[in-house]
Amino acid sequence: xxxxxxxxxxxxxxxxxxxxxxxxxxxxxxxxxxxxxxxxxxxxxxxxxxxxxxxxxxxxxxxxxxxxxxxxxxxxxxxxxxxxxxxxxxxxxxxxxxxxxxxxxxxxxxxxxxxxxxxxxxxxxxxxxxxxxxxxxxxxxxxxxxxxxxxxxxxxxxxxxxxxxxxxxxxxxxxxxxxxxxxxxxxxxxxxxxxxxxxxxxxxxxxxxxxxxxxxxxxxxxxxxxxxxxxxxxxxxxxxxxxxxxxxxxxxxxxxxxxxxxxxxxxxxxxxxxxxxxxxxxxxxxxxxxxxxxxxxxxxxxxxxxxxxxxxxxxxxxxxxxxxxxxxxxxxxxxxxxxxxxxxxxxxxxxxxxxxxxxxxxxxxxxxxxxxxxxxxxxxxxxxxxxxxxxxxxxxxxxxxxxxxxxxxxxxxxxxxxxxxxxxxxxxxxxxxxxxxxxxxxxxxxxxxxxxxxxxxxxxxxxxxxxxxxxxxxx
Numbered sequence: 001x002x003x004x005x006x007x008x009x010x011x012x013x014x015x016x017x018x019x020x021x022x023x024x025x026x027x028x029x030x031x032x033x034x035x036x037x038x039x040x041x042x043x044x045x046x047x048x049x050x051x052x053x054x055x056x057x058x059x060x061x062x063x064x065x066x067x068x069x070x071x072x073x074x075x076x077x078x079x080x081x082x083x084x085x086x087x088x089x090x091x092x093x094x095x096x097x098x099x100x101x102x103x104x105x106x107x108x109x110x111x112x113x114x115x116x117x118x119x120x121x122x123x124x125x126x127x128x129x130x131x132x133x134x135x136x137x138x139x140x141x142x143x144x145x146x147x148x149x150x151x152x153x154x155x156x157x158x159x160x161x162x163x164x165x166x167x168x169x170x171x172x173x174x175x176x177x178x179x180x181x182x183x184x185x186x187x188x189x190x191x192x193x194x195x196x197x198x199x200x201x202x203x204x205x206x207x208x209x210x211x212x213x214x215x216x217x218x219x220x221x222x223x224x225x226x227x228x229x230x231x232x233x234x235x236x237x238x239x240x241x242x243x244x245x246x247x248x249x250x251x252x253x254x255x256x257x258x259x260x261x262x263x264x265x266x267x268x269x270x271x272x273x274x275x276x277x278x279x280x281x282x283x284x285x286x287x288x289x290x291x292x293x294x295x296x297x298x299x300x301x302x303x304x305x306x307x308x309x310x311x312x313x314x315x316x317x318x319x320x321x322x323x324x325x326x327x328x329x330x331x332x333x334x335x336x337x338x339x340x341x342x343x344x345x346x347x348x349x350x351x352x353x354x355x356x357x358x359x360x361x362x363x364x365x366x367x368x369x370x371x372x373x374x375x376x377x378x379x380x381x382x383x384x385x386x387x388x389x390x391x392x393x394x395x396x397x398x399x400x401x402x403x404x405x406x407x408x409x410x411x412x413x414x415x416x417x418x419x420x421x422x423x424x425x426x427x428x429x430x431x432x433x434x435x436x437x438x439x440x441x442x443x444x445x446x447x448x449x450x451x452x453x454x455x456x457x458x459x460x461x462x463x464x465x466x467x468x469x470x471x472x473x474x475x
Contacts, residue, residue: 097142102235105131138231142238146182149174150225150242158249158375165212165248169225173200183228187245188212189220197227212248217340217382220248251378252344257352257467285313321359323400323410324350327393328364330386333415335443339386342441344463346413347381349470361404365391368403393422397429409435416442420452427455437473447472 098106109131116124154167169186173179179200186193195208212220223245230237286299289309302310326346333339350362354374362369362377366387369380400410410430414423418440427436438457445461447469458469 097236097238099230099234099237101233102135102138105135105235109135134231134233134235138233138235141231142229142236144180144229146179146227146229146240147175148172148179148227148240148242150184150227152186152223152225152243152246154222154246154248157247158251158378159214160251161214161217161253163214165214165220165222165250167210167212167222169195169208169210169243170205171197171200171207171227172205173202176202178202183230184208185226185228185239186210186222187224187226188222189218214250216250217252217343218250219382220250221245222248249379249382251382252340252347253463254344254348254351254378255463255466257348257470286310287313320409321361321404321407322349322353323404323407324353324360324362325396325400325410325412326362326364326384327396327412327414327418328366328384328387329391329393329415330388331390332393332418333386333441334417338415338441338443341443341460341463342413342415343381343384345439345441345460345466346411347378348463348466349411349413350377350381361400361407363399363403365396365399392425393418394425394429397426401429401431405431407431407434409437412436412438414438414440416440416445423455423457424452427453439469449473 109128112124112128112131115121116128149172151170151172152167153170154165156165159165169184171184181199182197184195184197186195193210197206200206212222214220223243224241225243226239226241228237228239286302287310289298289311293311297311299310299312324346326342328339330339333342346362350360350369350371351374353360354371354377360371362371362381364384367380367384370376396412397410400407400412404410412423412426418438423438427438430436436455438452438455440457440459442459442461445459447461447465448459449469449472450457450459456473458473460466460469
């Protein structure tokens, strides 16, 4: 995806446009206030006229006074807006170039010049001159204005934990004059990458490739891209933003589960219900033929024996509906790695269910993941965070019942600190007859299986053993 060229966010033109907009808003407010005063005066005049008094001359004087007050208010607002515009467009860009170290040197130089000239102290004058020379040299480094055309292009905006996100920054000179060398800074999350741009001739281009390592599930902000010019002593620094930031989603690592591993989800005839139907795959009984019945469902052997038409009656079935409930309470996990294992486990089960085109309801205690597309669902798993507050764990089961009352399987992904009592309380909130499975994620644990009442509990220590753990449940 190629990014569009962005207008610099801190240039004089952009700031002047902001100041002009602010000026227009101030003038509009002043006009509204003047109009409000005139309406109040007209209302007072109407009330006075209604009582029989003649007040045309005072009303005229009042209106003139209100107009003069409005003009005075508008004049003050205009003066204030012009001062703000002067500050934003002329003064602040110049002062912003000086770094904190530079301001310290400026203050020391000014103090030495003042005291040295007033008291005729030659040593202070020499020190002031020595401090002024670096400031003048630093100003020469940042003089001039570069006119770059910068493009930030990420190869993809979504990667999986452990893979690298590759992108490029293209810097071009759209002018007909050469541009001196400068430094380009690219912000990636909390870090900043730097690379040098050589002297660019007219219409020349320079390209830099970069790779972003991904060790954790996160949403990284790549950008903005800034050109920076400063002096060797970092007394002054001038930067201009050229390309806006872009988001990079680092999805949790998932594993593909085969049919054997997801066997606990299968039901070839769906989940039977008490509703009867004349067409389905779950046979219920035979009944007399009624007008409108499909002749394909006539049971001819019974018809020949009884001498009247008999048709098959079926039970309506529902497709498998899988609920994936991820426990994201921080107190239930021993470490951050254990929580990441739980997120990857929930994302893997949800992804397999989605690929098998079964009905799916994934959620955590504080949000529900989208199932519109696989990408949106993984984006939602990317931003899942641990909850610090204390919440009763039975709410996880209650939320599963509320969101999917007709679910056929509920998968609860929990941490090592989740107790058996909490698991049992959550399982008791589920509808009767639902297949309930709890997957405990414990660092470096072997795959084991146990039961708490009607709840199957499997323990796994790594994502690679998830398929084997689910095969144990499917038996």
